[in-house]
Amino acid sequence: MPDITDTTWWRSAAIYQVYPRSFADANGDGTGDLPGITGHLDHIANLGMDAIWISPFYPSPQRDGGYDVADYRNVAPQYGTLDDFDDLVHRAHELDLRVIVDLVPNHCSDQHADFQAALAAAPGSPEREKFIFRDGLGDDGTTPPNDWQSMFEGSAWTRITEPDGSLGQWYLHLFDTSQPDWNWDNPAVRADFEKTLRFWLDRDVDGFRVDVCDAMIKAKGLPNWPYRTKGVVEPVDGVTPPMWDQEGIHEIFHQWRAVLDSYEGVRILCAEAWLPPQRTARIVREGEMHQAFNFAYLEQLWNAADIRATIDTSLAANDAVGAPTTWVLSNHDVMRHASRYGYDGPVELESGVGANDPQPNRELGLRRARAATALMLALPGSAYLYQGEELGLPEVTTLPDEVLDDPVWERSGHVTRGRDGCRVPLPWQQAGSTFGFNSTEAATWLPQPDYFGQYAVDAQTGVAGSTLELYRAALTLRRELNLGAGEMRWAADAAANVLAFTRGDLHVVANVGGEPVALPQGAEVLLATADLEAGSVPADTTVWYRA
Numbered sequence: 001m002p003d004i005t006d007t008t009w010w011r012s013a014a015i016y017q018v019y020p021r022s023f024a025d026a027n028g029d030g031t032g033d034l035p036g037i038t039g040h041l042d043h044i045a046n047l048g049m050d051a052i053w054i055s056p057f058y059p060s061p062q063r064d065g066g067y068d069v070a071d072y073r074n075v076a077p078q079y080g081t082l083d084d085f086d087d088l089v090h091r092a093h094e095l096d097l098r099v100i101v102d103l104v105p106n107h108c109s110d111q112h113a114d115f116q117a118a119l120a121a122a123p124g125s126p127e128r129e130k131f132i133f134r135d136g137l138g139d140d141g142t143t144p145p146n147d148w149q150s151m152f153e154g155s156a157w158t159r160i161t162e163p164d165g166s167l168g169q170w171y172l173h174l175f176d177t178s179q180p181d182w183n184w185d186n187p188a189v190r191a192d193f194e195k196t197l198r199f200w201l202d203r204d205v206d207g208f209r210v211d212v213c214d215a216m217i218k219a220k221g222l223p224n225w226p227y228r229t230k231g232v233v234e235p236v237d238g239v240t241p242p243m244w245d246q247e248g249i250h251e252i253f254h255q256w257r258a259v260l261d262s263y264e265g266v267r268i269l270c271a272e273a274w275l276p277p278q279r280t281a282r283i284v285r286e287g288e289m290h291q292a293f294n295f296a297y298l299e300q301l302w303n304a305a306d307i308r309a310t311i312d313t314s315l316a317a318n319d320a321v322g323a324p325t326t327w328v329l330s331n332h333d334v335m336r337h338a339s340r341y342g343y344d345g346p347v348e349l350e351s352g353v354g355a356n357d358p359q360p361n362r363e364l365g366l367r368r369a370r371a372a373t374a375l376m377l378a379l380p381g382s383a384y385l386y387q388g389e390e391l392g393l394p395e396v397t398t399l400p401d402e403v404l405d406d407p408v409w410e411r412s413g414h415v416t417r418g419r420d421g422c423r424v425p426l427p428w429q430q431a432g433s434t435f436g437f438n439s440t441e442a443a444t445w446l447p448q449p450d451y452f453g454q455y456a457v458d459a460q461t462g463v464a465g466s467t468l469e470l471y472r473a474a475l476t477l478r479r480e481l482n483l484g485a486g487e488m489r490w491a492a493d494a495a496a497n498v499l500a501f502t503r504g505d506l507h508v509v510a511n512v513g514g515e516p517v518a519l520p521q522g523a524e525v526l527l528a529t530a531d532l533e534a535g536s537v538p539a540d541t542t543v544w545y546r547a
């Protein structure tokens with residue numbers, strides 16, 4: 001059982017993201033489920049993780065992989081039942097794993113009862129006021145209320161047909177048409193989400209990852225904004241985009257924090273906000289959220305100077321407000337880092353790669369990814385890891401067009417493939433047509449490539465040098481040496497494209513493509529992501545050692 005008197009667990013935690021659709025399928029229908037997660041929690045505990053974060057498993061039409069929530073306080077039938085959820089939490093806690101669930105407060109599904117009620121009600125009604133409905137522009141209202149673009153391409157507005165059959169108002173959706181944005185200026189919306197927080201806290205969850213939390217408040221008057229947002233959002237000519245990072249979000253976070261703090265132990269809030277560290281640091285000030293994803297870190301290319309600058313900026317920004325820094329390299333929205341680093345030069349994080357696109361160098365990508373992970377796990381703070389990265393899984397770049405599920409594929413007119421390549425169901429065993437994802441061999445919801453078997457958990461367990469054993473060793477050492485806490489000190493004399501620092505008496509050298517770095521005579525190597533060459537750390541390799 002996690003120790004409820006430990007009030008700082010989250011400051012240094014290693015947190016494993018489970019994407020439930022693709023983790024493990026216990027009922028054999030081709031889609032993962034909650035009993036599948038429960039049945040494989042020992043895999044996560046044995047890796048040396050402290051917590052799991054589970055992406056949405058709520059009732060949903062799955063137009064955006066469950067981030068289109070139709071009912072915030074229930075479990076979707078394809079994932080199981082509330083009892084299954086309770087079993088999962090119970091088993092996780094037995095294994096000393098804390099459980100973080102996903103809260104999606106910016107928008108819901110158009111199938112949510114409140115949105116259906118809003119469609120059935122009149123303009124200006126309390127039902128409509130829960131969302132962002134506006135009249136269109138022009139004499140006949142055919143022009144959207146402003147020029148905002150959806151994150152999934154196309155306009156951020158959709159026009160409805162009123163109950164009397166006439167063409168009517170427009171509603172705002174920063175994402176898919178099926179994901180109407182809530183109106184967070186409305187106290188009724190706030191009250192309902194507080195109920196949701198309490199619902200899951202009462203079921204003993206240890207925290208929430210808060211989806212798109214920086215978009216919940218929009219600038220008054222919804223001023224036009226012609227720019228398309230991609231990646232970490234920065235002001236343009238000194239102006240903050242009217243849909244991101246508005247001052248009003250902080251009041252909400254304070255209210256939520258008070259709710260969490262009224263529960264036993266420490267329950268945490270983690271912000272998903274694609275903002276620079278200086279801005280996410282404002283979300284983790286005293287009395288607000290506990291931590292925020294560090295997407296600036298994820299965005300860095302394999303280049304020592306840039307990585308170092310981001311580490312410094314992140315630590316400084318978070319230290320200034322007394323919050324821990326977090327680190328992340330992969331999640332369900334971006335190309336897996338084992339493939340990202342297999343390109344030289346920038347890649348589109350969320351656009352997807354098809355069979356006709358330039359392919360990543362898989363061997364180089366994995367070598368760099370292992371080095372990048374060992375670097376990340378040596379940094380002070382909390383680390384988020386995404387299911388399958390412990391297997392060295394590459395992005396799947398061979399998905400046929402007809403299986404693509406990301407809404408961006410349709411919305412872009414079949415130009416942008418989207419994020420399915422990092423969401424392919426996990427291989428647990430080398431044998432079998434679904435590589436152990438289920439036992440019925442029912443086809444997986446996204447097809448697994450033939451080569452997935454070589455990455456399977458059973459193919460790597462106990463195999464020296466495998467990526468799985470590397471993760472296990474790194475996470476175990478990280479815990480033993482308490483690397484999540486404390487300070488780091490850069491070495492004074494690192495060569496070009498090398499990152500070198502100490503954590504107490506531990507030395508870390510990440511050779512980010514520089515000349516081989518000689519280790520001191522008699523160095524005791526604790527971890528190496530590739531073989532040393534004549535006692536030196538070769539390019540694209542990270543080593544932890546004691547001098």
Ligand code: GLC
Pocket residue numbers: 064065067068104175211212272332333
């Ligand atoms: C977040 C989720 C992403 C989803 C989007 C809209 O960025 O991580 O998967 O599509 O929010 O909910």
